[in-house]
Amino acid sequence: MPERKLVQGTLELLILRTLLFGPLHGHGIAKHIQRTSEDVLQVEHGSLYPALYRLEKGGCITSKWEQTERGREMRMYRLTPKGRKQLSVEQSKWDELVRAMARVLKPV
16 A cells, blocks of 8 residues: 655644553554554654653653553553644644535545
8 A cells, every 4th residue: 555644734633643542652543543443654763752752741641651461660640731732723624624624525
């Protein structure tokens, strides 16, 4: 399948949406996005971790090292209340963009 590039700003939206379901580590976030997009979207770690850093710096997510059931230390990311609000704003913008694109691509 050809590699698809994400539209600027969509990775942050996808991360926030993924974390809405609960805390995850970075690889888990990437896998969730890939799995739920039916392998259309594949997030490279070189893009994922800078986006996680930006979201954490902006107060939309928090992270801390936690021990998994298997005894391994992993950095877990969680959505903050500010992140929930930002998700709502970004999802509204995305929905508006999708409607506008549909009107242009499939005029009545």
